[in-house]
Amino acid sequence: MRVNQPVERGALSILAQNIGVSPLMVLKDAAGSEIAGSFFSLNVLRGDEDSFSFPEVPYSFFVRFYPDFAEDKGEYISRSKALNNPVMHVIVKKGEQKVREGLLSIRQSMAFDGLSISFEDVRYWVEFYVVREYGSYTLSAGFLIGVVGLIMRLLFYQKSLRIFVEEQTGGARVYIDGKSEYYPYSFRDELDVVAEELRALFLPVVLPGPGAVEE
Numbered sequence: 001m002r003v004n005q006p007v008e009r010g011a012l013s014i015l016a017q018n019i020g021v022s023p024l025m026v027l028k029d030a031a032g033s034e035i036a037g038s039f040f041s042l043n044v045l046r047g048d049e050d051s052f053s054f055p056e057v058p059y060s061f062f063v064r065f066y067p068d069f070a071e072d073k074g075e076y077i078s079r080s081k082a083l084n085n086p087v088m089h090v091i092v093k094k095g096e097q098k099v100r101e102g103l104l105s106i107r108q109s110m111a112f113d114g115l116s117i118s119f120e121d122v123r124y125w126v127e128f129y130v131v132r133e134y135g136s137y138t139l140s141a142g143f144l145i146g147v148v149g150l151i152m153r154l155l156f157y158q159k160s161l162r163i164f165v166e167e168q169t170g171g172a173r174v175y176i177d178g179k180s181e182y183y184p185y186s187f188r189d190e191l192d193v194v195a196e197e198l199r200a201l202f203l204p205v206v207l208p209g210p211g212a213v214e215e
Contacts, residue, residue, distance in 0.1 A: 013130070018126070018127040019124060019125070019126050019127070020044065020045050020124070021042060021044060021045055021065055021067070021122055021123070021124060021125070022040060022042065022122065022124070023063075023086075023088065023122045024037065024038070024039050024119075024120040024122065024123075025038065025040060025052065025061070025120070026117070026118045026120050027054050027056070027057065027115060027116070028115065028116045029114070029115060029116075030114045030115070030116075032116075035054070035057070036054045036055075036056045036057075037120075038054075039121075039123065042063055044064060045065065047064070047078070049064050050062075050063055057115065058094055059092055059093065059094050059112075059115075060093045060094075061091070061092055061117065062091040062093065064076075065086070065087075065088050066086070066087045066088070067082060068081070068085050069086070069103075069105075070085075076089060083122060086106060086122050087104065088104045089102075089104075090102060090104055090119075092110075094113075104117075106121070107119070161191075162177045162178060163175070176191060176194060
């Protein structure tokens, strides 16, 4: 499969547009009883900050995620995108006020204002762009039939030939006229050939003059 190219499955076209992590965060009270818990889809895999909150409490949690956590000269870094050592840097805020800040590894918790937040698990999430094209084969077949019809129309176009014979004393005069749906100039040459053949059979023959062919 090619990178950044959609996967084709019949009429379906599937393209992965975005990827991130979804940590399982659990909120507990001072007694250790669980208040709420959920997987949150966060867009933090590229080092950006994202946030989540629980409806049960008036706090917001701002997160930076390090899939393969390490420290380099006092700075937090990620050695790779693989989930080898997932660690979250969490800032707890109540409104605009910072309440607590710290690092959370898997199965670790952080206490604040008589509550605690714990990082229990992490999974990937992927956003797919899926397109189902209806009638593509019918449209292609219709286009092909239209092209074939156009070619046949140009090759087998309508022609008409009119020959008028006027009897005269001691002979007859022949008038030739015609009309072609397409290519009037080449059709004029065809009329000239017919006139020459008639001239050879029946003399004299009157050839069509200018404008005899209707364009």
